[in-house]
Amino acid sequence: MAEYSDLSVLIVDPNPGMRGNLHNMLSQSSITKIDYAVSSGTAIRQLTKKPFDIILCEYDLGNGSGEANGQDGQQLLEDLRLHKLISPWTIFIMLTSEGEYGKVIGAAELTPTDYVLKPFTVDALLQRIRRAVDRRTVFLPIYQLVEYGDVRKAIADAKVAEEKNPRYAVDFARLRAELLFSLDELGEAEMVYQWILMTRPVAWAHLGLARCRFGLQKYIEAQETLSQLLEQNPRYMAAYDLLARTHEALGQQEAAKRILEDAVAISPHMVRRLRHLGEVAFETGDVGVAEKAFKQVVAKAKYSEFRDPEDHVKLVKTLVKKGDAHQVSGVIRDMERSLRAGPNVDVCKAIAAGLLQEMSGNMTAAATELTNAVNAVAGSRGLSTGLKIGLVHSCLGVKLDQQASDLMLNLMNDTESGVSMDDAVQVFEKAGRHDLAQGMGEQIKIQVDELIAHASEQRLHGDLRAAVDTLNAGLRKAPGNMSLLPAATSAILKQLDDLGWEAPLAEQCMFLIERMRRLDPAHPSLEALTAQYHHTQRKYGISAVA
Incomplete structure (x- = not known):
């Protein structure tokens, strides 16, 4: 396998003996460009410095104590894909024991390139690598067109490749459907998924079809597709997430919460799903479920390189709604102790402190903290629109009308926020502040005239x-x-x-x-x-x- 001598490999495994064994196996195929990571955090830091052709990742990245003290390989892969730290053509092979395999393959959403069951021989590993590299070679020209931004040509070339490579015809069709979806050409993507399903009734094609229908606002059809998919594949986790969103789109919040609770019971470690459950539970008034979900989010995110201080704010809001000032104080102390200082963290700490002061009846202190939060927003980056609108409501609660109006005006003028002028007026109308809504309307008229x-x-x-x-x-x-x-x-x-x-x-x-x-x-x-x-x-x- 001398032709593989240029391949670079990152081995992610906490066990030094296993890292050594894998190194020896790779050396037998002339692969010598090998780096190591002992945890998800070190893997992410390695991947921010340089790309790798292949990642060999142990599923169990804990320290062997049996405690849930870090991310597993699946959660690492999800972080890498979500934050685009690996390219679509990176080969990611999960190494897992037979006892874990059923759990991993059943709950997987962002599936790896392949799984290798332990124990395995040199030949078994190299055969999987050979197969993955050969497949990547076929798909690489399409991926590179996408990387260069020429998605239209990538779609056209994928169509040609379907006919030239019958072995991978369905895979090229899937890629074509995903690219059409990325261009918001949902009707075209829907037709491709329907063709795939006539050829091969695979679960991911049902999910793709449902995503298209959801995007086209065919919510009932999407719901039916997802329900059928879950009847046949009750551990296909991404289907639960989309089904919950479909229920939300139809105004069925309680049903969305039940779907997410079912999903969390099957796969309890997905931070994004737990966060979504907490948000839906909070909205439906189920403080107990929201508290439990947000506590798990905060606890599990400690092991991620991508901690979000907004999770602490959501937990604080839930505990405020519960009336538990003692726990709110504990969350704020945890924020101060465990989060790296920065503008986003400053905003979130000030919001949390303001909520605690308001809960305690210290309105002057609350106003001071929330003013600090509004001032810190200017230097922040990437905070969600939802958090900022929540801050507007908090400002209104302590009579910071000017700060609320200024923040809403900035949101309206931020092209990334998704807040229209009508949305800005409605925020104040729904808060019962017709006077501020009128003032916002006058500001909008001035901007439109200009x-x-x-x-x-x-x-x-x-x-x-x-x-x-x-x-x-x-x-x-x-x-x-x-x-x-x-x-x-x-x-x-x-x-x-x-x-x-x-x-x-x-x-x-x-x-x-x-x-x-x-x-x-x-x-x-x-x-x-x-x-x-x-x-x-x-x-x-x-x-x-x-």
Whole structure:
């Protein structure tokens, strides 16, 4: 196997004897570029420095005491995939005993490239490596196109590869469906999964089909697909997660909680699922389940390199709702003792301290802590929109109206937050603060007027494309604003008329006209904009579609 001499391997195993055995086995196949990690943490630190072709990972990464004192190999793999520390073509082989195999393979969601059952011979290991490397060689050109950002060509080449490589036809079809899904072309991806299921009724294709249907808001169909999948594969854990989300989308919070509780009973160590269970339980008022879930999240995350201080805040909110000030104080002490200092941690500690002070009736001290939290948000990075909206509500609770308004305005203007102008107003309306909602509305009107004025200036200077871009950016934040809609439609029509017909832009223009018609059928600009659209069609000889 001299052709494998350029391969680099990371061995992840706490047992020095096993690391030595694996090194000897790899050496027999001329693989000499070998590094070691004794835990999930050291593996992650190694992988942040350089990539590896192959990762050989022991499933049980504990210290042999039998205690759950660290991540297992499956949890490590999930962290690596979630945080994109390994590429899609990295070969990840799990090494596991026969006693653990049923548990691992049954609960696996982000499946490794392969499993090797212990004890194994040199030939058995090298055969698995050979098979994985050969498969990677076939798929590598597609993966590289994705890495370079040419997803369209990757999809086209995957289709060609399906026909050229019948042995891997279903695998190429799966990759094609996943790439279509990544481009939000859910209908196309759904058809590919349906074709796969006609060829081979595999569980992951049922899950892919359900994901497409969920994305297309076909929630009942997604629910039926997932229920059937779990009847046949009761340990297919990713199906539980999506089924819970489907119940949530249908407003069935209690059902979502039950599904997540069932999943946690089967596979109790997944931090993301425990977090989701805690959130749903908190929302349904089940403080006991929420407390238990968030405590497990905080405890298990201690062994991850990707600890999230927001988990402590969620636990604090649950304990505040329970009325347990003593435990809240303990969580805050744990935050101070165990979390690395940084802007995100500063925000979360201040929020937690503010909640404790408010619970204790110290409103002045609570206001001071929450003001510190709002000030620290400016230097933070990656905090969730949910945490920030929770901070807005906390500020309102201690009469920090200006801080709440400023934070909401910043959220609305943050393109990554997903908070629209309408959402910002609704936060205050739902909190019973119509006065602040009105103030937010006035701020929004000022911003919209400034956007429209800026776009008008761009049009006057002949920069029609820039004007359209400016107004489209505004529409992403306020899709139903009846000042932006006619301005954006008019700007698009001007570009089409002066610079030539572009089918996607024309399609967007008609979409905006129809949105205006739906929101305000009597809008004074509607008739003129529709007439202008048809005039431009005729100018370029475009047939109007009936």
